[in-house]
Amino acid sequence: MDxxxxxxxxxxxxxxxxxxxxxxNEIMRKCKRLESVQKQNLSENWDYLKSIGIQERKLPSIITKCPKIMTLDLNQKLIPMIQCLTTLSTKPDEVPSAITKFPHILTHSIEEKLCPLLGFFESLGVSGTQLGKLILHNPRIISYSIHSKLSGVVDFLVNIGLTKDGMIGKILVKYPSIMGYNVEKRLRPTTEFLLSLGLTKSDLQKVVINFPEVICRDVDKILKPNLDYLKTRGFGSGQIASLVGRYPPVLIKSVKNSLEPRIRFLVEVMDRGIEEAADYPEFFHHGFKKRLERREKLLKQKNVSCSLSEMLDCNHNKFLSRFDLVAKIV
Known part of the structure; x- marks a missing residue:
């Protein structure tokens, strides 16, 4: 189209x-309304977006994603929405960042979308700066239907027992992306998979509260391959249930870049058995180079034996003091 x-x-x-x-031509094809916009209006919207902190070099990408922005009435639509979003922010760059991530946020109605959304989250115990974090860090959430999308996720969380002390609100603030996942295609299959490993309903609730990202990962592409890897390294069913129950991210960490290097180091360098990792699942959480390798080297120099938790579950100064390694500080 020319x-x-x-x-x-x-x-x-x-x-x-x-x-x-x-x-x-592409943005004109995507947004026919641009044909009726005057140059002055284009300039005003462009300049206003720059004035709120959006870098000019990013504007072409933003407008290509959502050309409708340039058709919005500056005083009736654009300024009021940005002023509303600004009241939710705690840092100057949060609103420009949200617009860059999801420009369509500016095209939604304050009365019909933003206000009902804020009310919905407030009813779940989300308030104050948490509302800003929830919406500005995951701006796509404004495009979700409260009735057909968001309520479904909330009902799912209620059904697994997360009903006390604003628990659901805390989960949503901690991991807003959970609201974008399909209950039947993603969230329910992952929770059923976790229960099949031997986790109790109480264990499952702790997983969702502390590591909600785990139930958002694909069972076949991520969780099962990690489970299979742990089995090949000799972890039994009970040990795997303990591992996952106490440190759920073991099922979503990269096998190649995280699990395998740590287990190999545990067995081949530290000369320990995998049962020690099963007893202390947090072993998979600690930094490999800065904590694990460094402390193992210091302990070997002093010929010190200790459990993994004694070795890793403290800051470095306490570790040095605990094993009389202060003299080794260089």
Whole structure:
């Protein structure tokens, strides 16, 4: 589609802003309303977006994703929405960052989408700066339907027993992305998989409260391959249930970059059995280079034997003091 002569001002405006003609044609195709926008309105919206802290070099990408932004009435639509979002922010860059991530946030209605969304989350115990964190860090959430999408996730969390002391609100603030997942295709299969490993309902609740990202991962692509790897290294069913119950991210960490190097170091360098990792699952949490390798080297120099928890479950100064390694500080 070529831009007609009657819309040549649009072509020249966007060309001056660094758009290629192909890209201009694309945004015109995506948003027919641009054809009726005057150059002055384009300039006003562009300048206003710059004035709130969006870098000009990022504007072409933002507008390509959502050309409708340039058709919004500056005073009736754009400014009020950004002022509303600003009241939710605690840092100057949060609103520009949210717009960059999901420009469509500006096209939604304050009365019909933003206010009901805020009310929905407040009813779950989310308030104050937490509301800003929830919406500005995951701006796509404004596009979700409260009735057909968000309520379904909340009902699912209620059904696994997360009903006390604003628990659901805390989970949503901790991991807002959970609201974007399909209950039947992702959340329910992962929780059923975790229960099949031997976790109790109480264990499952702790997983969701402390590591909600775990139930958002794909069972076949991530959880099962990690489980299979642990089995090949000799972990039994009971040990795996203990591992997952106490440190659930063991099921979502990279086998190649995290699990395998640690287990190999445990067995081949530290000369310990995998049962020690089963007894202290937090072994998979600690930094490999800065904590695990470094402390093992210091202990070997003094010929000190200790449990993994004694070795790792403290800050470095306490570790040095505990094993009389202060003289080794260089």
């Amino acid at each position: 831009i007609s002569n009657s819309n040549s001002h649009i072509l020249w405006f966007f060309k001056q802003k660094g758009f290629h003609e192909k890209g201009i």
